[in-house]
Amino acid sequence: MPAHPSPLPSVLLAGCGQMGGAMLEGWLAHGLKPSVVLDRHSRTVPAPHTVVSTLDEIPAPFQPDVIVLAVKPQKADPVLDTLAVLYPQATLLSVMAGRTVESLTRRYTQANPKANPVLIRAMPNTPCAIGAGMSGLYAPPQATDTQKAHCAALLAAVGETVWVEREELIDSVTAISGSGPAYVFLLAELLEKAGVEQGLPAENARTLARKTLYGAGALLNQSPADAEELRRRVTSPGGTTAEALKVFMAPDAWPAIVPRAVAAAARRARELSS
Numbered sequence: 001m002p003a004h005p006s007p008l009p010s011v012l013l014a015g016c017g018q019m020g021g022a023m024l025e026g027w028l029a030h031g032l033k034p035s036v037v038l039d040r041h042s043r044t045v046p047a048p049h050t051v052v053s054t055l056d057e058i059p060a061p062f063q064p065d066v067i068v069l070a071v072k073p074q075k076a077d078p079v080l081d082t083l084a085v086l087y088p089q090a091t092l093l094s095v096m097a098g099r100t101v102e103s104l105t106r107r108y109t110q111a112n113p114k115a116n117p118v119l120i121r122a123m124p125n126t127p128c129a130i131g132a133g134m135s136g137l138y139a140p141p142q143a144t145d146t147q148k149a150h151c152a153a154l155l156a157a158v159g160e161t162v163w164v165e166r167e168e169l170i171d172s173v174t175a176i177s178g179s180g181p182a183y184v185f186l187l188a189e190l191l192e193k194a195g196v197e198q199g200l201p202a203e204n205a206r207t208l209a210r211k212t213l214y215g216a217g218a219l220l221n222q223s224p225a226d227a228e229e230l231r232r233r234v235t236s237p238g239g240t241t242a243e244a245l246k247v248f249m250a251p252d253a254w255p256a257i258v259p260r261a262v263a264a265a266a267r268r269a270r271e272l273s274s
């Protein structure tokens with residue numbers, strides 16, 4: 001990944017697990033103003049950045065441009081309570097599924113009635129770790145251009161970004177691109193298994209499945225053609241693909257299952273909202 005022409009804003013990354021860690025890898029590759037990572041599991045970051053295992057360990061003068069909330073939604077409240085005292089005027093970028101601007105702001109101001117935070121939401125995905133992330137962002141009307149630019153810069157440094165105009169659309173983004181890599185990894189697992197059932201050695205089945213998803217993804221990314229057209233180009237009339245697609249595209253198969261799965265993810269995001 002090329003070095004960023006100007007360093008990214010300084011962050012306090014609260015939570016450095018799967019998603020926080022993926023973003024941090026990309027940010028470090030780009031160049032980040034001196035930042036602090038909070039995570040209770042030991043990890044290291046190169047100087048001048050520091051890792052703390054509790055918020056009490058943050059060096060007193062440190063004032064991040066953006067606090068990135070990347071803990072599980074169910075574990076956010078104690079973190080918000082302490083942050084509200086330490087950083088009453090913060091710009092917070094939440095990548096948490098579900099939790100709304102209103103619920104996060106309410107918790108923050110309950111913990112410190114003098115706090116006046118601005119919450120921006122984003123839904124990234126783990127390919128951020130290799131600069132191939134896809135993030136949706138939402139900013140409420142009170143967010144300033146600088147606050148939005150800082151948050152957008154962080155996510156643009158690790159992939160593509162789209163802004164959505166209504167907060168509830170972040171739940172839709174979550175169900176498509178936030179959770180989406182898992183759907184693709186599931187397909188890789190199932191193709192690999194099916195390859196073994198067809199008699200391929202396990203190592204071959206694994207390579208064939210992974211590289212097919214990689215190649216098809218890269219072609220989708222580069223080609224101006226619609227996915228549907230790219231699919232047609234593989235499907236010879238009366239050939240092998242058509243037989244497989246009859247199974248995948250049966251009315252009770254993928255055309256029914258994919259929207260149902262996406263709706264289930266979006267529903268769960270709404271359940272996590274408060």
Ligand SMILES: NC(=O)C1=CN([C@@H]2O[C@H](COP(=O)(O)OP(=O)(O)OC[C@H]3O[C@@H](n4cnc5c(N)ncnc54)[C@H](OP(=O)(O)O)[C@@H]3O)[C@@H](O)[C@H]2O)C=CC1
Binds near residue numbers: 016038054078123124
């Ligand atoms: N995983 C993904 O693909 C995506 C996740 N997200 C969102 O990102 C957020 C994080 O998800 P994910 O990265 O998977 O979760 P993880 O559990 O992998 O990461 C969170 C990390 O923060 C640590 N942590 C939590 N609370 C504290 C605390 N008070 N002090 C110190 N460390 C703490 C956790 O430790 P411990 O486990 O011990 O609590 C864990 O190491 C979620 O809100 C999720 O909705 C968004 C997009 C995609």
Ligand SMILES: O=C(O)[C@@H]1CCC=N1
Binds near residue numbers: 097
């Ligand atoms: O499964 C989850 O809840 C998180 C949000 C999107 C991806 N992982």
